[in-house]
Amino acid sequence: MSDPELDADEEVFDLVPAKALRLTFPAVSFNDREYTDLRLTEPTVQQLLDASKVDGAIAQTLALIKLNSGVPLQVLHQLPQRALTRCGDYFAAFSPPSPAPTKDSGETGEG
Structure with missing residues (x-):
């Protein structure tokens, strides 16, 4: 069904x-609570902004996991590296690709 109010050159993107x-993951105890899993969803713009205030790629990923899942950093610090990698890969699916280097930027991609 088409919407008569849409222009022919208008793109519609349903969120x-x-x-x-x-x-x-195996149980991790913290503050009288046992954590055995975490659930991630598409990050909000605010979560991305808040995580970007932290220095370092690993720390930013951990901050984003904490903000998105609600699992305390003390628990996340005890998870294996594979967990961090998988969560980072999940979030990366929502990130736009980096812009290609331009001639003016001095980056040629040659080593």
């Missing part, structure tokens, strides 16, 4: 919720 990621 359908993205598939969440549930990551399970």
Whole structure:
């Protein structure tokens, strides 16, 4: 069904919720609570902004996981590296590609 109010040259992009990621892991105890999983969803703009205030790629990824899942950093610090990698890959799917270097930038891609 078409909407008569749309222009022929207008693009429509429906923001359908993205598939969440549930990551399970051996129990980690913190503050009288046991954590056995975390659930990630598409990050919000605010979560991305808040995570970007932290220095370093690993710290930014951990901050984004914490902000998105609600799991404390103390728990995340005890997870194996594979968990960090998988969460980073999940979030990367929502990131736009980096712009290609231009002639003016001095980057040629040659080593």
